[in-house]
Amino acid sequence: MKELLLLSGLGILSLIAEILNVRKLIYPMVIVGLFLNIGFCVYDFGDNENIYGMMVLDKIPLAFTILFSFIAILWFTMAKNYFKDETNLSDHFSLILFSLVGVFILTSYTHLVMLFLGIEILSIPVYVLAGSDKRNLYSNEAAFKYFLLGAFASGFLLLGITFVYGALGSFNIVQIASTAISQYGISQQLLVIGFLLIMFAMAFKMSAVPFHFWAPDVYTGAPTVITAYMSTIVKIGAVAGFYRLFSIVISFYNEYTGILLLIAVLTIVIGNIIAASQSNIKRLLAYSSIGHVGFIILGITVLSASTPYITWYYLLAYSLSSIAAFWVLFLVSDENDEEDISDFNGLIKRNPILAGTMTIALLSMAGIPPLAGFFAKYFVLLNVIEKGYILIAIVAILASLIGVYYYFKIIIAMFTGTAENKSVIEIPLLTKLVLILISIILILVGVLPDFILSLIFR
Amino acid sequence: MFVLLLLLLPVVFVLLTLLFNEKQAKNIALLGSLATLVVCLYAFHQFSSNPTCSCFIYHTDWVKALGADFYIKMDGINIILVLLTTILVPFIVQSTHGHEIKNPKAYFSLILIMQSALLGVFLAKDALLFYVFWELALIPIYLICLVYGAEGRQKITFKFFIFTLFGSLFMLLAIIFLWLHNPGRNFNIYDFYTVGAQLTSQQQLMIFIAFYLAFAIKIPIFPLHTWQPDTYVNAPTQGTMLLSGIMLKMGAFGLIVWLIPIVPLGWHLASKYVITLSIISVVYGSLMALTQHNFKRMLAYSSLGHVGLIAAGIFSWNLQGVQGALYQMLSHGINVVALFFVCDIILRRMKTDTMQKLGGIRSVSRVFSVLFLIALLGSVAMPLTNGFVGEFLLLSGIFQYNAMMSVFAGLTVIFGAIYMLRAYQNMMHGETNSITESFGEISKNEKILLSCFAGLIIFFGLFPNVILHVSEAPVKKLIEQVNNAITIIKHSNI
Numbered sequence: 001m002k003e004l005l006l007l008s009g010l011g012i013l014s015l016i017a018e019i020l021n022v023r024k025l026i027y028p029m030v031i032v033g034l035f036l037n038i039g040f041c042v043y044d045f046g047d048n049e050n051i052y053g054m055m056v057l058d059k060i061p062l063a064f065t066i067l068f069s070f071i072a073i074l075w076f077t078m079a080k081n082y083f084k085d086e087t088n089l090s091d092h093f094s095l096i097l098f099s100l101v102g103v104f105i106l107t108s109y110t111h112l113v114m115l116f117l118g119i120e121i122l123s124i125p126v127y128v129l130a131g132s133d134k135r136n137l138y139s140n141e142a143a144f145k146y147f148l149l150g151a152f153a154s155g156f157l158l159l160g161i162t163f164v165y166g167a168l169g170s171f172n173i174v175q176i177a178s179t180a181i182s183q184y185g186i187s188q189q190l191l192v193i194g195f196l197l198i199m200f201a202m203a204f205k206m207s208a209v210p211f212h213f214w215a216p217d218v219y220t221g222a223p224t225v226i227t228a229y230m231s232t233i234v235k236i237g238a239v240a241g242f243y244r245l246f247s248i249v250i251s252f253y254n255e256y257t258g259i260l261l262l263i264a265v266l267t268i269v270i271g272n273i274i275a276a277s278q279s280n281i282k283r284l285l286a287y288s289s290i291g292h293v294g295f296i297i298l299g300i301t302v303l304s305a306s307t308p309y310i311t312w313y314y315l316l317a318y319s320l321s322s323i324a325a326f327w328v329l330f331l332v333s334d335e336n337d338e339e340d341i342s343d344f345n346g347l348i349k350r351n352p353i354l355a356g357t358m359t360i361a362l363l364s365m366a367g368i369p370p371l372a373g374f375f376a377k378y379f380v381l382l383n384v385i386e387k388g389y390i391l392i393a394i395v396a397i398l399a400s401l402i403g404v405y406y407y408f409k410i411i412i413a414m415f416t417g418t419a420e421n422k423s424v425i426e427i428p429l430l431t432k433l434v435l436i437l438i439s440i441i442l443i444l445v446g447v448l449p450d451f452i453l454s455l456i457f458r
Numbered sequence: 459m460f461v462l463l464l465l466l467l468p469v470v471f472v473l474l475t476l477l478f479n480e481k482q483a484k485n486i487a488l489l490g491s492l493a494t495l496v497v498c499l500y501a502f503h504q505f506s507s508n509p510t511c512s513c514f515i516y517h518t519d520w521v522k523a524l525g526a527d528f529y530i531k532m533d534g535i536n537i538i539l540v541l542l543t544t545i546l547v548p549f550i551v552q553s554t555h556g557h558e559i560k561n562p563k564a565y566f567s568l569i570l571i572m573q574s575a576l577l578g579v580f581l582a583k584d585a586l587l588f589y590v591f592w593e594l595a596l597i598p599i600y601l602i603c604l605v606y607g608a609e610g611r612q613k614i615t616f617k618f619f620i621f622t623l624f625g626s627l628f629m630l631l632a633i634i635f636l637w638l639h640n641p642g643r644n645f646n647i648y649d650f651y652t653v654g655a656q657l658t659s660q661q662q663l664m665i666f667i668a669f670y671l672a673f674a675i676k677i678p679i680f681p682l683h684t685w686q687p688d689t690y691v692n693a694p695t696q697g698t699m700l701l702s703g704i705m706l707k708m709g710a711f712g713l714i715v716w717l718i719p720i721v722p723l724g725w726h727l728a729s730k731y732v733i734t735l736s737i738i739s740v741v742y743g744s745l746m747a748l749t750q751h752n753f754k755r756m757l758a759y760s761s762l763g764h765v766g767l768i769a770a771g772i773f774s775w776n777l778q779g780v781q782g783a784l785y786q787m788l789s790h791g792i793n794v795v796a797l798f799f800v801c802d803i804i805l806r807r808m809k810t811d812t813m814q815k816l817g818g819i820r821s822v823s824r825v826f827s828v829l830f831l832i833a834l835l836g837s838v839a840m841p842l843t844n845g846f847v848g849e850f851l852l853l854s855g856i857f858q859y860n861a862m863m864s865v866f867a868g869l870t871v872i873f874g875a876i877y878m879l880r881a882y883q884n885m886m887h888g889e890t891n892s893i894t895e896s897f898g899e900i901s902k903n904e905k906i907l908l909s910c911f912a913g914l915i916i917f918f919g920l921f922p923n924v925i926l927h928v929s930e931a932p933v934k935k936l937i938e939q940v941n942n943a944i945t946i947i948k949h950s951n952i
Contacts, residue, residue: 370593382637394631401627404619412612415605448520453523454522
C-alpha cells in the first residue's frame with residue numbers, strides 16, 4: 001500500500017509545487033521519492049501484503065517495482081534537461097508519475113478490474129505526453145493514433161473481462177484459476193474468447209505482432225524522451241500485467257500456448273526484419289523493441305519455475321540498454337532534425353562517452369556476451385529448448401543475427417563515419433556520470449547474472 | 459591462482475593505460491604484456507616440474523541457477539596456446555614503435571582486452587565460460603579492424619563479424635543441447651566428455667556439425683574461409699597479427715579440446731569429410747598464394763593453407779597428428795607474425811607490397827634480408843626451423859590416417875617453398891629500382907624484434923622437446939579416451 005500512496009502522492013506534490021512556484025524542488029523530490037519507493041519494496045519483500053483483495057504484493061510485483069522505479073530515476077534524470085526550456089515541467093512530471101501508478105497496479109493486480117484500471121491509468125497520461133510537442137504535426141498524429149487504437153484495445157479488454165466473468169462469475173485471477181480447473185468445459189467458448197480478447201488487448205499494449213502497427217509511428221512522432229518512456233517503463237508495465245494473468249491462464253489452459261508461440265515468433269521475426277531496413281533511428285529502435293518483446297513473450301509462454309526471474313532479467317537488460325540508447329539519441333539529434341543513422345556519423349570524435357555508452361547498449365541489445373542482453377536471451381532460449389521447441393530456438397537465433405546487422409549499422413556509423421561540420425557535443429557532468437554508470441551496470445549484470453538476481457529475489 | 463593472475467594482469471594494465479596520458483599508453487601496454495609473459499614463463503617452468511599443482515586451477519561458482527562455474531585450469535595442452543599468446547602480444551605491441559596511432563589509449567586497451575579474452579578461451583574448462591570468452595574476443599578485434607583498418611573496411615569487417623557470430627551461435631545451441639542432456643546440469647567440460655559420448659550417433663553428428671561450423675569459420679577451413687583474405691589485408695598490422703597469429707588458433711584449439719573428445723562418434727562418422735575439406739583448403743590456399751601479386755594477400759592465403767594442414771592433422775586424431783598440430787600452432791603463430799611484421803616494414807617504406815614492383819632490397823639492407831630469410835625458411839618448413847618439426851609431425855599423422863591424403867597435404871611444402879622463395883627473390887634480389895632505392899637501413903627496434911623472432915624460430919626448431927614433452931601425456935590421454943568411447947559403442951552395436 002505504501003508504494004501506491006507514495007507514487008500518487010509524488011504526482012500530486014509535483015502539481016502543488018507548481019502552484020507554490022518551487023519548480024526547482026520537483027526533480028530532487030521525485031528522485032528521493034523513487035529511491036524511497038525502492039526502499040519500501042525492499043522492506044516489504046516477502047510480506048505478501050494483500051490490498052483489499054484487489055492487489056497482492058508478493059515477490060514478483062515488488063521486483064518489477066524496484067526495476068521500473070530504478071528506470072524511472074534514470075528517465076527523470078534524462079528528461080530534466082528536456083523540460084527545462086520546454087513547456088511545463090511539473091505537468092509532465094506529474095503525468096509520468098501518475099502513469100507509474102498504473103504500472104505499479106499492473107505488476108500486482110489480482111482483480112481483473114484492477115487490470116483494466118492499471119492499463120488506463122498507465123495509458124492516458126502517455127496519450128497526452130505523446131502529443132506534448134504541440135507544434136509538431138507528427139507528434140499530434142502520434143497522440144491521435146495511439147489514443148484511437150489504444151481506446152479500441154481497451155474496448156477489447158473490457159469485453160474480454162466481461163466474458164470471463166460471465167463464464168466463471170469471478171474477477172479474481174486466483175479464483176478464476178481454481179474455478180476454471182474444476183468447471184472446465186461448462187462455458188468453455190465464452191471463456192476461450194474472453195481470454196483471447198484480453199490477450200489481444202495486452203498484445204496491443206506490448207506492441208506484439210500483429211498488433212504492432214501503431215508502435216513505429218507513435219515512437220517516431222512522439223518527443224524522444226517520451227519515446228524513451230514508452231519503450232522502457234510502459235513496456236515493463238504491459239509485460240508485467242501480461243505475465244501476471246497469463247502465467248496463470250497458460251498453466252491451466254495450455255491451448256493458448258500455440259497462439260502465444262505464434263505471436264512470439266512472428267514478433268521476433270517481423271520486428272527484426274523490418275528493423276533492418278530502417279534508416280530513421282527512432283523507427284529502428286521501435287522495431288527492435290518489438291523484436292525484444294517477442295523474446296519476452298516467448299520466455300513467458302514456455303512457462304517454468306524460473307520464468308519470473310527470466311522475464312525480470314530480460315526486462316532489466318532491455319530497458320537499461322534501451323534507455324541508454326534513447327538518451328544518447330536525445331543528446332545527439334538536434335531539435336528540428338529527423339533522427340537519421342547519419343546523425344551518428346563520427347560520434348566517437350564528437351563525444352567518446354556517448355559513443356561508448358551507445359556501443360555497449362547496442363551490443364547488449366544484440367545479445368553479445370558478456371553484456372546483459374546475452375544472458376537475457378540465453379535464459380529464454382534455454383527454456384525454449386528445454387521444452388523441445390528447437391526449431392523455434394533456431395528461428396529466434398537467426399532473427400537476432402539480423403538484429404546484429406542493424407545494431408552494427410549504427411556502431412559502424414559512430415566509429416567510421418565522418419562528422420562534417422558537426423561540433424563536439426558538450427554534456428553535463430551528471431549525465432556523463434549516469435551514462436557511465438549505466439554502461440558499468442550493463443557489463444556487471446551480464447558478467448554476474450546470479451549476483452543481480454539473488455540481490456533482488458533473495 | 460597463477461591462472462587467474464594471467465587472466466587479470468592484462469585487464470589491470472588496461473585500467474592503468476586509461477589512467478596515464480596518451481604518450482605512455484604504448485609503454486604501459488608493453489609493460490603489461492611483458493609482465494604477463496613473465497608470469498606465463500614462470501608458470502611454464504613450474505608446470506614442467508609439478509603439473510598437478512593446485513595453483514593451475516581456479517574454480518568458483520558463477521551462475522548458480524544454470525550450474526555454470528568460473529572454472530579455469532591450465533593443462534599440458536592449453537599451456538602451449540597460453541605461451542603463444544603471451545609471447546606474441548609484447549611483439550605486437552612493440553611493433554607499433556615509432557608509428558603514429560590515433561587515440562593510442564583505446565588501441566592498446568583493445569589489444570590487452572583481446573589478450574585477456576584469448577587467454578580465457580584457452581583456459582576455460584566450463585562450456586558457458588568458454589563461449590563467453592569466445593565471443594568477447596570478437597569485439598576488440600572487430601573494433602581494431604573497424605576503427606584502424608584501411609579504406610573500405612566497413613563491409614569487410616562486418617562480413618567477418620557476421621560470419622564468426624553465425625558460427626558461434628550454432629556452437630551455443632550445441633552447448634545448450636549438451637547441458638540439457640547432462641544429468642548434473644552443469645557446463646563442466648569433463649562432464650560434457652561423458653555426456654557427449656553417450657549420445658546416439660545421430661545426435662553426436664548434429665553436435666559435431668554445430669561445433670564444426672563455429673571452429674571451421676574461425677580457423678578458417680574451405681569453403682567457410684571467404685571472410686579471411688580481405689579481412690587480413692584491410693586490418694591494421696596489429697589486427698592482422700592478432701587474427702592470424704592467435705585468433706585462428708582458437709578454432710584449432712577448439713577442435714582438439716571441445717569438439718572431438720565431446721562427440722567421438724561424430725568425429726568417427728565425419729572425419730573423412732572434414733579431413734578432405736581441410737586438405738582442399740591446404741591445396742586451395744597454396745594455389746591461391748601462388749597467383750597473388752601482393753605480399754600481404756599472399757601471406758593471407760598461405761596462412762589458409764598452413765592452418766588447413768593443422769586442422770587435417772587434428773582430424774586424423776593420432777599422437778603425431780595432434781602433437782604436430784599443437785607444435786605447428788605455436789610455430790605458425792610466430793612465423794606468420796614475423797612475416798606480417800616484415801610486410802609492414804616494407805609497406806611503410808615503399809607504400810606498396812606489389813612484389814613485381816620491388817627488388818634489390820637486399821643490397822640496401824643486408825641485416826633485414828637475412829632476418830627476413832630466417833622467418834621465411836621457418837614458414838616453408840626448412841629443417842632446423844620450428845616449421846619443420848610441426849609440419850613433419852602433421853604429415854606423418856595424416857599419413858597414418860590415409861597415405862593418399864598425406865600426398866595432397868604434402869603439396870603445401872612444395873607450393874610453400876615456391877611462392878615464398880619467389881616472393882623473396884622478387885622483393886630482395888635483383889636490381890635496386892627507383893622505388894626500392896629509398897628503402898634505407900631498418901631501425902634498431904625493427905632489428906631487435908626481427909632478431910627475437912629469428913631466435914625463437916631457430917630455438918623451437920632445435921629444441922622441440924621443450925614443448926612436445928609437456929603436451930605428450932595429456933594428448934595421449936585424450937586420444938585414448940576418444941578411441942575407448944568409439945570401441946565401446948562399436949561393441950555395443952554388435
